[in-house]
Amino acid sequence: MKRSYFILFALTLLCWSCKNEKESDSLEDLIPDNGEMKAMIDEVKMIPIQTPKGEMKVWTQKVGDNPRIKLLLLHGGPGMTHEQYANFKDYLPQEGIEFIWYDQLGSAGSDQPDDPSLWTIERFVDEVEQVRKELGLNKDNFYLLGQSWGGMLGMEYSFKYQNNLKGLVICNMMSSLDEYEKYAKEVLGPQMPPEVFAEVMEIEKRGDFENPRYMELLGEYHYPQHVLRKPMDEWPEEITRMMSQVNPNVYVFMQGHSEFGITPGASLEGWDVRDQLSTITIPTLVVGGEHDTMDPKHMEWMSQEIPNARYLYCPEGSHLSQFDDPEHFFPGLIQFLKDVDEGKF
Template sequence: MKIEEGFVDVTGGKVWYRRVKGEATAAPLLVLHGGPGSSCYALQRLDKLAEYTGRTVVYYDQLGAGRSKGPTDKALWNLNRYVEELGQVREQLGLNEVHILGHSWGTTLLAAYLLTKPDGVKSAIFSSPCLDAPRWAKDQERLLKELPEETQAVIARCEADGTTDSEEYQQAMRVFAKNFVCRIEISPEEREITSQLANLEVYNTMWGPSEFCVTGNLKEFDCTPRLNELRVPSLFLCGRFDEATPESTSYFSSLVPGAKLHIFENSAHSPYREQPKEYRKTVAEFLDEVELPSN
């Protein structure tokens, strides 16, 4: 595989990108990472799509996150600017025709971008989607009740006291994550790198102190009334134990004309980690089907 890395200019700074070039002439796949304020590092497992299918895969770290560069101006940390940034990345990297996969917050960004009616998007993949922040918060309330009572008590007390930066709150979050974010062990190396690349200030500004405490500027985001406007082939993915629950993911997919749904039975919020072969196979088959010549 030939790998190209570099920076492109966007409003507010420069974003880092990675292009894994396949040999096929098929339209590339552009990957939008979760977060906000995270990076594409963990999703680089999708490099194997280029290796096995020949399809070029492109990633980038959003402004303020990962390896991207820019001033720490909170005014830039909002959905509209990230939508603008996505268009700028496509233009500068020559992604005239492209498939787009968003994961978690990346699906929020993807849906908002698609609703601007951009040209050249051949398909959309919503991986563990967050398309209705109030609904997400309600789902997390239900999932929290499945945790041990002592863990629930710590979470409630710390959020009430404003001590969400405490070690006991972080430990409680790890219990939540083990159940609903990633159910397999992540290597110490990956944990360290993802932690170093993350910008928690972006996350807190746009989302909040945790997955289940939504206080940021996305807290009222809900694009479900407009999902019927999406006119590109769409695939919805989630894990059986996902914090992006199968019930909500199924509901979102039902609102998009002709959308497909796939649930990974042994995964939580990270099926690309937990069931990587099935994840890649599902994505590859969908992309190939989209590009089949119509009869």
């Protein structure tokens, strides 16, 4: 698997970033020296999981302590990291909500085997179930939140194991990758200057993803508009680092190189669960952002297909709405969790 595209991506981000070069092993190192806050964060727990290739370990870290609300976070990518949810520490502990940062197998703090046979939806679903058991989560307290690829994984987990869940949160993820590609090419792409979009599509047509021009164009005309709505040199340190730590062995195998759809041959190609949404019966929150890489209207439709669901719209949000529209994202998330917990949903 070629790595140069991701090396280029990392170098591009480092060039845009003016952040401290020191990297921390844990988000705890980024928290101000506040005894009360630090007391809420458990030590890292490496959880053993069984895979077709033997036992491996995945990274988790708990923040807060609430026997009734325990929120497990599924990061995007595939192959990114828990730092996608770095700022959850600024909003949820104050509301008494416990959450767990978690790096999936192949990501950051977890084991990173070089074996593509492990990068399947079914194995990741099984991994989440093993993590649930190890953490002692159950239908009386277990909430699952996934964003982007994590939203896909959350849906797939629910199709198989929703009896173990108290609530589900699907953030910034459509239920059909073909519909996502259509939205990206027919709606988002044309928002670029015509000559820019034409150049991006020509690079994709040639499969020339290692061309520095590809990242240059996306860094100016796509990421700050639809991934996180700030100039890239103002992105939070955790997000800059997360994006530079993407595991290409996982990401490329499952998603491919393209930012306007799934690269032909990637394992997630053709994924579509629109006809299964009605089988999710647990309380569900679907989150969409106005400027998202995903179609907010499709995500609103998803909330109507799921029998017991609510839609949270983030008018200023993009794909990482927790960072560019926290004023809507966190109150909506917190209200959902509390409503379910109190039997008011």
